Amino acid sequence: MRSTHKGIGKRIKWTAPLAALLLALTACSGGAGGGTPAATGDPKAADGGEAQTLRDVSVVLDWTPNTNHTGLYAAVDQGFYEQEGLKVTILQPGAGGADQMVASGEVPFGISYQESITQARVQGVPLVSLAAVIQHNTSGFAAPTDRNIKSPKDFEGKRYGGWGSPVEAAVMKSIMDQEGADVSKVENINMGDADFFTAVKRDIDFAWIFYAWTGIEAKLRGEPIDMLYVKDxxxxxxxxxxxxxxxxKQIADDPELVKAFMKATSEGYEYAIDHPAEAADILIQAVPDLDPELVKASQEWLSPKYRDDADQWGMQKPEVWDNYGKWMSSQNLLEGEFDSTKAFTNDYLPTAK
Incomplete structure (x- = not known):
């Protein structure tokens, strides 16, 4: 969760060449993989510190560590992975990105997104979603309040900071069409590496952000924003x-590993739901470069939204996958037929208590 929704542009662009790239990759067995280690489980038994043999397993993040990932860090810190016989290392993505690392088998698990998995599946890339980290989409278009952007109609005549992704353009057009607004009247500016706060002071009026991070940061900075959530x-x-x-392949070859990893991961996110302050401290301790005030405020806002109205953390609804796939097809964003039933599974989540 970077300061802006830059990940959208990056995620969509990798899928076109990914299928070809995978042909050149040698599938690995799900070992440590590449990237930079961010956290590692302690190889001790949870019941008294007695050494035991733990299986090394890696999970790769989508971006730099943030409160989207707190459940993973909590599962490490609280010994939930150890209880399942796992020593989990949390990695930051290499140059190819998390999806490529997972799809190729370089690492067994990673953080991804429904939009990128949808595109990957129609190209024959066998990614599978195991759990929804957050039940509802917390992203949307944001602008400083002095730009007077209160609805998609107000995008007209404004400068949008993005990365030229087809999905960005389609989402913006889709919600502007509902209000009879003309997307051609929006000036698109490439943000480059600038964050939201730098860009809106420099040359843009609005951008796509995750509220849980950038929106909370805006509040802490005393820079109020108007937020238009796309889900609305x-x-x-x-x-x-x-x-x-x-x-x-990971599911077929070692379903018990998938089940064990997801049981502990679920416990980590449930811990973060029930203990947001303590979970924030775990993330801060694991990643000391993060702003503690931002982490704590973000975690307080986000923790209830991990599970939200679902019966348990991680559950995915077929209609959410179907609806988004149909929307992508209607926007000519898919290059083939999308079978949502193969794109996700709830089978490896623990049984609800």
């Missing part, structure tokens, strides 16, 4: 972002 304009845009992903 279409049920099809209330998709899962982010998700926990694996690949079909």
């Amino acid at each position: 304009y279409s049920d099809s845009l209330d998709y899962y972002t982010p998700v926990i992903a694996t690949n079909e």
Whole structure:
């Protein structure tokens, strides 16, 4: 969860060449993989510190650590992975990105997104979503309040900071069309590496952000924003972002590992739901470069939204996958038929208590 929704542009662009790239990759067995380690489980038994043999397992993040990932860090810190016989290392993504690392088998698990998995599936890339990290889409278009952007109609005549992604353009057009607004009247500016706060002071009026991070940061900085959540304009845009992903081969070859990893991960996110302050401290301790005030405020806002109105953390609804897939097809964003039943599974979540 970066300061802006830059990940959208990056995620959509990798899928076109991914299928070809995978042909050149040698599938690994799900070992440590590449990237930079961010956290590692302690190889001690949870019941008294007695050493035991733990299985090394890696999970790769989508971006730098943030409150989307707190459940993973909590599962490490609280010994939930150890209880399942796992020593989990949390990695930051390499140059190819988390999805490529998971799809190729370089690592068994990673943080992904419904939109990128949808595109990957129609290209024959066997990514599978195992759990929704957050039940409802917390992203949307944000602008400083002095730009007077109160609805999609107000995008007209304004400068949008993005990365030229087809999905960005389609989402913006989709919600502007509902209000009879003309998307061609929006000036698109490439933000480059600038964050939201730098860009709106420099040359843009609005951008796509995750409220849980950038929106909270704006509040802490005393820089009020107007936030237009995309889910409020279409049920099809209330998709899962982010998700926990694996690949079909991992599920086929070692379903027990998938089950054990997801049981502990679920416990980590449930811990973060029930103990937001303590979970924030765990993330701060694991990643000391993060702003503690931002982490604590973000965690307080986000923790209830992990599970929200679902019966348990991680559950995914077929209609959410179907609706978003149909929307992508209607926007000519897919290059083939999408079978939502193969894109996700709830089978490896623990049984609800």
